[in-house]
Structures are given as C-alpha cells and as structure tokens.
Amino acid sequence: MRRLRLRGRLALVTSAAVALVALGVLAAAYVVIRYELGRQLDLQLKQQASLITQQNRGSNAHGALYGECSWLAAPACAQLVPADPTAPGQSGLVLPVTGATRRVAAGTLSPYYSNISHNGRALRMYTQQYPGHLALQVAVRSDTVDQGVRQAGLLLGAVGGAGVLLAAGLGYATSRTSLRPVTRLTATAERIAATRDPAHRIELLPYEARRQDEITRLATSFNTMLGELEEAVAAQRRLVADASHELRTPLTALRTNAELLARADRLSAAQRDRAAESLSRQMREVTGMVNDLIELARDEEPQPLVEQVRLDGLVERCVAQARGHWPHTVFTVDVTEVTVLGVPARLARLLSNLLDNAAKFSPAGAMVEVRLARTDGAADLTVRDHGPGISAEDLPYVFDRFYRSRQARALPGSGLGLAMARQIARAHGAELTAERAEGGGARFRLRFPGS
16 A cells, blocks of 8 residues: 555545445345345245135144145145144154144244255245144245345345446546646646746646636645746846846946045045045945845744834834935824834834835925824824825836836935835735825825734
C-alpha cells in the first residue's frame, strides 16, 4: 500500500469497499434463498401431513402408507407409528423410528422436522401426532432442494466474481477520473519547479469546473495561488526595475560630484561648496529612498511595539512638524478624541507622508485641512489640499510604488510616500483612499474601523 501511488490506493480501497458490499449482499441472498427453499419444503410436508390426517380420519390403518421413497412427488413415503413399540403391524415400516417418534405418538413431544438418509438419498421428514396414540411420519426427497441451493450458490458466486472485477474496473476508472486534476496539478507544479515560471495554470475541462468538488476546488485554489505568485513576482520585478531606474539618476549625480570634489584643487571655493551641498543633498535622497524601500519590504508591524495611541494628539504633533517643514502652507486642524491600536512611530510616518504630499501640491498660501472625527463607531481622518487635484487617469495609481503623475515629476520625491502610507494603514487594519475633492484639490481619507 505504501509503495502504491495515490491513484492505485484509491482504486484499491474503492474496489475493496464495493466488493465487500457486493459479496455481503450476495451472501445474504444465498442465505435467504436456502432458508426459503427449506421453508417451502417444510410447509409442503406439513400440508401433506394434514391432508393424510383428513383422508384417513376414523380408519384403523397403521404401518406404511406410502413406501416409494425414491419418488420426487410429495409425499414420497409416509407411515403411522404406534406409541407402543410392541404393537403389531410394524414390520413394514420404511422410515426410521426413534424414541422421539414414540414420544410424539404418546403426546409427550411436539411435532418436529429432521433430515434422514434412505437408500443413499437425502430426505426431509416431518413427524406429528396422529389420533389413536399414533405418530404420522411424512418424508420427501430433499436432494432437489440441496441441488437448487448449490446452483444458486454457484450462480451467486459467479455474479459476485463478476461484481468484484467490475468494482475493480470502476474503482480504477473513478480514481483516474477523480484524480485527473491532481495529476495535472502535479505536472504543473513540476513544470513550474523546472522553469521557475508561475504563469502556468491547471487546465480544467468545462464539466470539471462545474462539479465544484474538493479536487476541483483544490485546482482552482492552486490556480489562484499561482496568479498571486505571478503577480508577486511581477511586482518584485517592477520594484527592482523602478528602484534601479530611480536610483540611477542620484547615483550618477553622486559619482559626478564625488569625481568633481576629487579635483577640488581646480575649483573655486564657491564651486566646492555647491558641489559639497549637492553631494550631501543627493546622499540624503538616496538614503531616504533606501530606507523607504526597506520599510516597504516589511508587510506587518512588530507586535511588541503595538499599543494604545491617542490619534488626536498624534495628528496635532504631526501637523506642528509639518508647519515647520512647510512654512508657506496653512494647516488647519479639527480633531476629536480617538484612541486606536498601533505603533506610534509608524502612524506618525503615515500622517507625515500625507501632510507632506498635501503641502507639496499646494500653492504658496493655500490651505491644507486636517479633520479627525468619529463616524458610525469608526475613526475618520481626512487630509484635503487645494492644489491641482488628482486627474482621472492618475487616481487608480496614486498608491503604486514609484508612480508619479506628470505634475509630480518636476517636484522632489521618489514616489514611495503614498505607497508606504497605504502599507502602514493596512498593517494597522485601516483603509486609506484617495478622491478628488469638490471645488478642486485632493482628499485622502484614512478610516480605522471599530476604533
């Protein structure tokens, strides 16, 4: 069993189960047939005994009534036996007489059936009391019943053998049909392992897809997993490609400025200062981008750092910091006391990214509105700016990594801030969405359910 493949084991178990059921039914049928044939023979003997009793009522006959025990007709032989073994007229008896026969004649024993042998033939005999202290014995050949039982047993055995073979064939066919998706799943997994290409799928035939059984659900789930894996691999490749593209420009500038500073003796003091300042700025940009990529690679927050956070106080502190970073932008705050579970530093990073994004797209002197309120048991934080807003074609992609709209390409940044903000929100069980605000500008909504 251990060396057999799953298909062979399933076929063997299914065939064995069906064969056991079939053999059990056939055995029960054999027992019923044998019982019914014997019962019919006993009923025939009892009816014949009653008929003889009625025909010979009032006569003094005793001894053998029918003596041809080789006949197949009923009764083949019958006789009357007195209770007294010394009574005359017992010399011609053809059926064996025992003490039980005398007791039936005397009325001390109930009627009974017995199997006897006469001249090498099997007989079934019935003994009952007869008026006048006599016992009536009626016998008929039972070899025909035995032969019928044997024939029924042979026929049922043949049917059982054919049923076992049919069960084996059906079990193999059933296992082959049922496990066909598993076979294709195995082949697909082996092909993916050999090619490292998650684009392969398990092909389900239309009738298989309609069954919705466990095997089909397994194949569907495997296809879904492959789709997610393919998307993850594609996202990883896009991340590497985008990161390499975004890092190429600052790294090139870093190398240029480093080479320029290496020849500082040929530069004036003002040129050296500009080159050093540019080198420092570009190093900060590269360091910030690398840190952002490291944080984006982390999908969940460390549980030991999770605590109760007063979101209203955190919002006010982040807005105060934003005012220092963006002195030409007006920030308004309207908050309600709200407490959420989270990591304070990560939530502060989320809020800072939203505030920096709003201030970056706001013209000088424009207003950024920050509002925190409770709505239907949830905490809603909105950050709304009065800048150019989000175009319809950019709205689905604002949270993608390294995505920058045409308006943002001339502004500083790497395109990772909003992607990081959404990841932090999801890690805290919150939902971050973007929408076009009425009257112009963009609105970002952060919702903490059940806060």
